[in-house]
Amino acid sequence: MVFHLDKCIGCHTCSIACKNIWTDRKGAEYQWWNNVETKPGTGYPSKWEDQDIYKGGWRRDDAGRIHLRGAGKAKGLLNIFHNPSLPTVEDYYEPFTYNYLNLIEAPAGDDQPTARPVSLITGEPIDVKMGPNWDDDLSGTPDYARNDPNFAALSPAEREAMFQLERMAFFYLPRICNHCLNPACVASCPSGAIYKRGEDGIVLINQKVCRAWRMCVTACPYKKSYYNWHSGKSEKCILCYPRIEAGYAPACMHSCVGRIRYLGVVLYDADRIQAAASAEPGELVDRQLDILMDPFDDTVIAAATANGIPDSTIKAAQDSPTYKFIKQWRMALPLHPEFRTLPMLWYVPPLLPVMASVTQTDGAQESKLHPVAKTWDDTWLYDTSTEELWGSVEQARMPLAYLASLFSAGDTAAVADRLRKLMAVRIYRRWKTVGDVSEAKMTSTLQAAGLTEQSADDIFYLTALAKFNDRFVVPPAHREQAMEMIEFTGDVKGSTGFGFREQPERGL
Amino acid sequence: MTVPNVFFFAALPYVAMFLFLGGTIQRYRSRGFQVSSLSSQFLEGRALFWGTVPFHFGILVVFLGHLTAFLVPRAVLAWNGDPLRLIILQVTAFSFGLSILIGLVGLMIRRFTNPRVRMVTTRMDVVLEVLLLAQVLLGLWTALHYRWGSSWFAADLSPYLWSILRGEPNIAAVSAMPWPVKLHIIGAFVIFGVFPFTRLVHLLVAPLHYLARPYQRVMWNWDRKAVRNPATPWSRARPRNT
Ligand code: SF4
Ligand code: SF4
Numbered sequence: 001m002v003f004h005l006d007k008c009i010g011c012h013t014c015s016i017a018c019k020n021i022w023t024d025r026k027g028a029e030y031q032w033w034n035n036v037e038t039k040p041g042t043g044y045p046s047k048w049e050d051q052d053i054y055k056g057g058w059r060r061d062d063a064g065r066i067h068l069r070g071a072g073k074a075k076g077l078l079n080i081f082h083n084p085s086l087p088t089v090e091d092y093y094e095p096f097t098y099n100y101l102n103l104i105e106a107p108a109g110d111d112q113p114t115a116r117p118v119s120l121i122t123g124e125p126i127d128v129k130m131g132p133n134w135d136d137d138l139s140g141t142p143d144y145a146r147n148d149p150n151f152a153a154l155s156p157a158e159r160e161a162m163f164q165l166e167r168m169a170f171f172y173l174p175r176i177c178n179h180c181l182n183p184a185c186v187a188s189c190p191s192g193a194i195y196k197r198g199e200d201g202i203v204l205i206n207q208k209v210c211r212a213w214r215m216c217v218t219a220c221p222y223k224k225s226y227y228n229w230h231s232g233k234s235e236k237c238i239l240c241y242p243r244i245e246a247g248y249a250p251a252c253m254h255s256c257v258g259r260i261r262y263l264g265v266v267l268y269d270a271d272r273i274q275a276a277a278s279a280e281p282g283e284l285v286d287r288q289l290d291i292l293m294d295p296f297d298d299t300v301i302a303a304a305t306a307n308g309i310p311d312s313t314i315k316a317a318q319d320s321p322t323y324k325f326i327k328q329w330r331m332a333l334p335l336h337p338e339f340r341t342l343p344m345l346w347y348v349p350p351l352l353p354v355m356a357s358v359t360q361t362d363g364a365q366e367s368k369l370h371p372v373a374k375t376w377d378d379t380w381l382y383d384t385s386t387e388e389l390w391g392s393v394e395q396a397r398m399p400l401a402y403l404a405s406l407f408s409a410g411d412t413a414a415v416a417d418r419l420r421k422l423m424a425v426r427i428y429r430r431w432k433t434v435g436d437v438s439e440a441k442m443t444s445t446l447q448a449a450g451l452t453e454q455s456a457d458d459i460f461y462l463t464a465l466a467k468f469n470d471r472f473v474v475p476p477a478h479r480e481q482a483m484e485m486i487e488f489t490g491d492v493k494g495s496t497g498f499g500f501r502e503q504p505e506r507g508l
Numbered sequence: 509m510t511v512p513n514v515f516f517f518a519a520l521p522y523v524a525m526f527l528f529l530g531g532t533i534q535r536y537r538s539r540g541f542q543v544s545s546l547s548s549q550f551l552e553g554r555a556l557f558w559g560t561v562p563f564h565f566g567i568l569v570v571f572l573g574h575l576t577a578f579l580v581p582r583a584v585l586a587w588n589g590d591p592l593r594l595i596i597l598q599v600t601a602f603s604f605g606l607s608i609l610i611g612l613v614g615l616m617i618r619r620f621t622n623p624r625v626r627m628v629t630t631r632m633d634v635v636l637e638v639l640l641l642a643q644v645l646l647g648l649w650t651a652l653h654y655r656w657g658s659s660w661f662a663a664d665l666s667p668y669l670w671s672i673l674r675g676e677p678n679i680a681a682v683s684a685m686p687w688p689v690k691l692h693i694i695g696a697f698v699i700f701g702v703f704p705f706t707r708l709v710h711l712l713v714a715p716l717h718y719l720a721r722p723y724q725r726v727m728w729n730w731d732r733k734a735v736r737n738p739a740t741p742w743s744r745a746r747p748r749n750t
């Protein structure tokens with residue numbers, strides 16, 4: 001999966017698509033398998049990135065081995081009666097609705113009737129203290145943005161600079177379960193209810209086997225496993241596997257207005273997962289990239305076939321948009337690789353407003369405009385076609401150190417590398433369509449970013465023009481076998497209907 | 509040998525056993541989805557700590573103590589041969605008993621006063637908490653008033669329990685017990701009998717197998733390698749996801 005952050009408009013269509021399909025149920029009201037956060041901000045649940053609070057993910061010891069930080073065999077079983085790092089409902093928010101009926105049924109009186117918020121847990125009126133997306137667009141506010149755990153990576157001066165009005169910037173970070181290669185949720189589950197599917201890598205919780213030990217909620221550093229307080233089971237994003245098996249994109253991706261989401265097959269070498277997850281902090285991203293395999297390589301194809309990967313899946317891997325962004329062009333980075341779960345949701349970091357700088361103009365631009373065009377009296381120009389490209393990456397409005405804390409475990413060079421590519425494609429297109437950039441400048445930019453005109457065209461196509469079938473390359477689940485992916489139909493031959501039909505109502 | 513004695517000590521144990529076995533199997537088969545204890549830590553985390561931790565560790569130790577005296581009475585008697593060791597054993601058992609009481613009372617207060625936790629409380633939870641409370645109080649009372657329970661349990665009650673298991677209940681010893689002890693024994697049978705109909709079932713699915721399994725789990729619902737191999741009939745490549 002790849003999310004292109006430059007394109008996310010923060011509309012939350014994805015969250016609503018997911019909510020309406022999967023979590024519109026008692027006990028799951030507070031769960032947002034897909035949520036979109038404003039960065040800088042505290043996120044959902046509040047400050048989820050701070051593992052000193054939540055104890056999620058893996059930790060590397062001095063000998064280079066990795067251990068679950070807040071769960072695992074010893075810790076998990078000792079804390080099974082009370083899990084000290086389990087987030088509670090206050091860390092998310094207490095789900096609520098409004099007493100709408102009062103608007104209609106209130107007896108006549110001097111005042112307008114109101115619809116008071118009532119808790120969806122107790123049914124009692126509550127004072128809403130937090131809600132879904134509470135800190136949306138509140139970058140710069142003291143309560144939210146300033147408490148962003150990523151600021152630990154910034155010097156106090158850099159922090160203050162981010163809150164100056166002229167420099168203030170934010171971007172959106174849509175998050176779903178990363179369907180990690182080294183999932184902490186799977187490793188932490190005492191019942192063994194969570195597993196990764198071999199066919200498509202989707203991480204699922206078997207609802208029948210889950211016994212409410214709640215360890216996955218703690219272990220997932222992204223807080224993407226949620227406890228359903230009504231059914232007593234943990235639940236998480238299922239990547240709309242019923243849709244994927246039918247060849248559709250997941251609902252959040254399908255509905256994405258900004259078309260920022262890409263889904264495709266990436267082949268990887270499972271034997272090297274452990275080594276990659278245990279890499280030195282500075283090498284995490286590169287080691288993870290190493291285990292992603294080139295689907296055109298003959299030895300890779302042969303090995304995949306020998307392991308029972310169908311040809312259709314290999315073909316999908318060759319057409320995969322995600323492989324291109326992640327490995328071929330190296331334009332994407334995983335979110336918080338230092339949690340060591342090897343997340344497989346990669347983000348193309350946001351170029352804007354990162355690259356924007358504010359400069360004083362000489363009026364040359366305005367003089368080219370038609371007289372009726374609206375211009376402003378001041379002489380500041382919001383400048384994105386900077387001549388001093390490399391310089392402005394380092395002096396970006398959104399400090400590189402901040403992005404590096406999110407996407408590369410602090411490696412600013414890795415982020416700068418991705419941003420330069422984004423900028424190079426932009427300059428290339430400017431040269432091609434507007435023509436106010438010199439060819440020499442364009443060529444040198446592309447070269448410095450390690451791109452060719454061909455690859456810049458491809459990147460532009462996949463970023464801006466790509467059609468549905470370019471963005472989502474879902475291999476057939478082989479529908480003739482899809483039923484067997486769920487269960488063995490022979491078992492229910494001769495009976496009427498099959499499947500799991502118990503209501504989550506609890507009586508005992 | 510009066511009628512109540514026969515009923516409570518010769519009949520009730522078998523009823524309890526029947527309910528336990530039949531109920532557990534039936535519940536697991538028909539409502540396997542619900543075989544767990546509905547955790548409410550998500551709704552309230554802090555007070556839970558002060559209740560659940562003393563309760564669980566207390567009940568683990570006390571339960572294992574009873575089990576030991578039942579299974580290997582001679583070893584317990586041998587250990588109790590030395591008065592110092594006897595006192596250590598009794599004091600330990602009593603303090604863990606107190607820990608159950610404190611934890612249980614804490615849990616009950618929390619369950620009845622926290623509005624959110626009340627929403628996930630079923631009638632059976634209340635029944636069970638009252639039963640457990642009575643049982644713990646009776647147990648502590650017994651420990652205080654009828655000294656050296658570990659010895660007389662091992663000497664008198666363990667043979668009685670074994671006689672039940674053998675199918676020829678010998679209730680002479682138990683009929684002579686004072687009434688708090690009798691009530692404690694009856695309470696044990698009742699809890700045993702209602703076990704499958706309460707949240708206690710989570711005990712049966714204690715995840716000890718976690719210790720033996722590798723951390724990561726990958727499942728192929730459809731074993732394509734086996735399917736491609738003409739030597740394996742396709743029905744052998746069964747989904748392992750159960
Ligand atoms: S992001 Fe998803 S797969 Fe990764 S640890 Fe969390 S719940 Fe598991
Ligand atoms: S639907 Fe797409 S553009 Fe809108 S918030 Fe979600 S990811 Fe961003």
